Amino acid sequence: MNRGNSRTVLVPGRINPRVRERLEREFEPVFIDKADPGLMDEGARAGIRGMATATAISASFIDAFPNLEIIANFGVGYDAVDAAHAASKAVMVTNTPDVLTDEVADTTIGLLLNTLRELPKAEAYLRAGRWAAEGAYPLTSLTLRGRTAGIFGLGRIGLAIARRLEAFGIEIQYHTRNKRSDVDYPWHETLLSLATAVDLLIVVVPGGAATDNAVNAEILDALGTDGVLISVGRGSTIDEPALIEALEQNRIAAAGLDVFANEPNAPKALIDLPNACLLPHVASASVSTRNAMADLVVDNLAAWFDGRPAITPVPECKDLNKGN
Numbered sequence: 001m002n003r004g005n006s007r008t009v010l011v012p013g014r015i016n017p018r019v020r021e022r023l024e025r026e027f028e029p030v031f032i033d034k035a036d037p038g039l040m041d042e043g044a045r046a047g048i049r050g051m052a053t054a055t056a057i058s059a060s061f062i063d064a065f066p067n068l069e070i071i072a073n074f075g076v077g078y079d080a081v082d083a084a085h086a087a088s089k090a091v092m093v094t095n096t097p098d099v100l101t102d103e104v105a106d107t108t109i110g111l112l113l114n115t116l117r118e119l120p121k122a123e124a125y126l127r128a129g130r131w132a133a134e135g136a137y138p139l140t141s142l143t144l145r146g147r148t149a150g151i152f153g154l155g156r157i158g159l160a161i162a163r164r165l166e167a168f169g170i171e172i173q174y175h176t177r178n179k180r181s182d183v184d185y186p187w188h189e190t191l192l193s194l195a196t197a198v199d200l201l202i203v204v205v206p207g208g209a210a211t212d213n214a215v216n217a218e219i220l221d222a223l224g225t226d227g228v229l230i231s232v233g234r235g236s237t238i239d240e241p242a243l244i245e246a247l248e249q250n251r252i253a254a255a256g257l258d259v260f261a262n263e264p265n266a267p268k269a270l271i272d273l274p275n276a277c278l279l280p281h282v283a284s285a286s287v288s289t290r291n292a293m294a295d296l297v298v299d300n301l302a303a304w305f306d307g308r309p310a311i312t313p314v315p316e317c318k319d320l321n322k323g324n
């Protein structure tokens with residue numbers, strides 16, 4: 001049994017290249033195509049002490065590694081990792097908070113402006129020679145001016161988005177489970193109350209059971225016919241069929257989405273809609289930010305393997321740091 005001294009780290013599925021390079025330099029990595037325990041024999045599984053992952057890690061996958069101590073998730077959102085199960089088995093889970101917050105907030109503002117002011121379509125119009133041939137691009141029916149933004153999830157990223165929108169002169173309100181004591185923005189106890197009060201809803205809550213399909217037909221109708229939805233948290237939070245119907249029937253005005261329920265497959269119905277602005281989950285996707293995330297993944301593993309506390313444990317696993 002290697003427990004306690006080997007530096008054997010499993011990488012199931014694809015991982016960021018900087019994570020791979022650092023693991024190859026600093027650890028003894030084992031790469032497998034996907035999170036399937038059947039791809040390794042029992043002896044090899046017993047040698048695994050750590051995991052670096054950007055894929056789903058189920059309870060049964062965790063159970064297949066008797067000496068697993070730590071799972072380092074590439075991403076601040078760790079809804080794909082069964083962290084409650086890991087914690088119950090004293091397996092540490094880490095994520096990548098803070099290092100991506102500003103990048104994701106910047107991208108959210110870009111997506112918002114693209115959705116309202118149709119900038120990708122206007123550029124396509126120019127590139128197609130239509131400006132010269134047909135004249136000016138049509139005026140946009142939507143604008144950011146005069147809107148009130150509701151932020152569903154005023155955490156690290158939600159607050160960074162709110163601060164940016166304040167600079168744009170936009171009023172902010174929010175919904176979280178717990179009212180924040182460090183901001184003056186009006187808090188709504190329910191998402192329905194928030195959606196009713198605003199005409200721009202920005203969704204940046206974590207995925208998982210507590211937020212599954214939270215943005216449903218009722219919320220969209222509360223947002224209203226001039227309402228705009230921006231989603232950068234997780235696709236699972238949006239009831240996509242309900243959103244498609246609301247956009248088709250112009251029951252809301254437009255939506256800008258960076259995340260989808262079944263990535264990398266964005267529904268064709270959404271792709272076909274003129275009032276949907278779609279990005280392929282790129283909110284954190286610059287080389288510098290992804291490198292910072294990669295370093296945090298590997299630094300968490302290094303700290304743990306050196307007997308120090310994990311740097312960024314997820315809330316479910318904070319207590320496990322006491323033993324290290």
Ligand code: NAP
Nearest residue numbers: 077153154155156157176177178205206210232233283284
């Ligand atoms: P965070 O600091 O933990 O913030 C999460 C916020 O959501 C908190 O304000 C939390 O407040 C609220 N929240 C959580 N569960 C809720 C619920 N059931 N109902 C209402 N509010 C709830 O996380 P973050 O760093 O801002 O990241 C947020 C999420 O963004 C990540 O989990 C990830 O899924 C997503 N993300 C996406 C991208 C991208 O590329 N598109 C990049 C980074 C992150 P309460 O606990 O008080 O409810």
Ligand code: 8YV
Nearest residue numbers: 054074075076077100281284
């Ligand atoms: C990444 C993200 O695109 O951090 C998150 O939660 O969604 C993004 O930053 C993703 O984690 C890459 O696997």
